[in-house]
Amino acid sequence: MIELDFSKSADGLLPAIAQDWNTGEVLMLAYINKTAWEKSLETGKAHYWSRSRQKLWLKGESSGNVQLLRAVLVDCDADTVIYKVEQLGGAACHTGHRSCFYRVVDGDTLRVEGRPLFDPEKVYRK
Amino acid sequence: MIELDFSKSADGLLPAIAQDWNTGEVLMLAYINKTAWEKSLETGKAHYWSRSRQKLWLKGESSGNVQLLRAVLVDCDADTVIYKVEQLGGAACHTGHRSCFYRVVDGDTLRVEGRPLFDPEKVYRK
Numbered sequence: 001m002i003e004l005d006f007s008k009s010a011d012g013l014l015p016a017i018a019q020d021w022n023t024g025e026v027l028m029l030a031y032i033n034k035t036a037w038e039k040s041l042e043t044g045k046a047h048y049w050s051r052s053r054q055k056l057w058l059k060g061e062s063s064g065n066v067q068l069l070r071a072v073l074v075d076c077d078a079d080t081v082i083y084k085v086e087q088l089g090g091a092a093c094h095t096g097h098r099s100c101f102y103r104v105v106d107g108d109t110l111r112v113e114g115r116p117l118f119d120p121e122k123v124y125r126k
Numbered sequence: 127m128i129e130l131d132f133s134k135s136a137d138g139l140l141p142a143i144a145q146d147w148n149t150g151e152v153l154m155l156a157y158i159n160k161t162a163w164e165k166s167l168e169t170g171k172a173h174y175w176s177r178s179r180q181k182l183w184l185k186g187e188s189s190g191n192v193q194l195l196r197a198v199l200v201d202c203d204a205d206t207v208i209y210k211v212e213q214l215g216g217a218a219c220h221t222g223h224r225s226c227f228y229r230v231v232d233g234d235t236l237r238v239e240g241r242p243l244f245d246p247e248k249v250y251r252k
Contacts, residue, residue: 105199
């Protein structure tokens, strides 16, 4: 198993960038600990550490929008990774947008680009 | 000035992903504090907070490989940004590689892809 340098951050978490394996679009950034990293490599599905819920998070466990790993890249310092993924369900963001990065800086405002692909209230049943 | 949620991390730093504005290649990930964020927007050049040197860092200040901001994206939680950049000098990584993500997980090893575009010893004079 490839070792990452989890000592680089105060909380032991490292950023993982999920990027569409085909188009190169950055879909989201979330955090991994050692368990999430190992689970991702073992299963071929992106796992993260949820900072809000403080638990291991299989991306798509609620929405079904699982991310299949097509390649995994490690940076020069072994403290950031890229998951090149096939995004099932079309959208990575909990807002229903394809990418979490759907807002562009436009002077002093944020301009929303594109429209949600799903309705979060229907996908995440409360 | 667009406000980010710097309270989201223990150390007050947020990740900024530098992505080639043209090809979509992810070049590097580094961290920003409020000053680095504001300096980036004000000057149109990517600034970060260097965790190793504990100082504001204009990317390219040593190497000349400045990153010109072509667009700036903010994620759904306002705690991660993408700098879409024109990378001067061709390479973003201190190793001389175009991208810091030049290693691909291949079973239990990391396979290096591509070759350095410059010799770090010549660019970073010690």
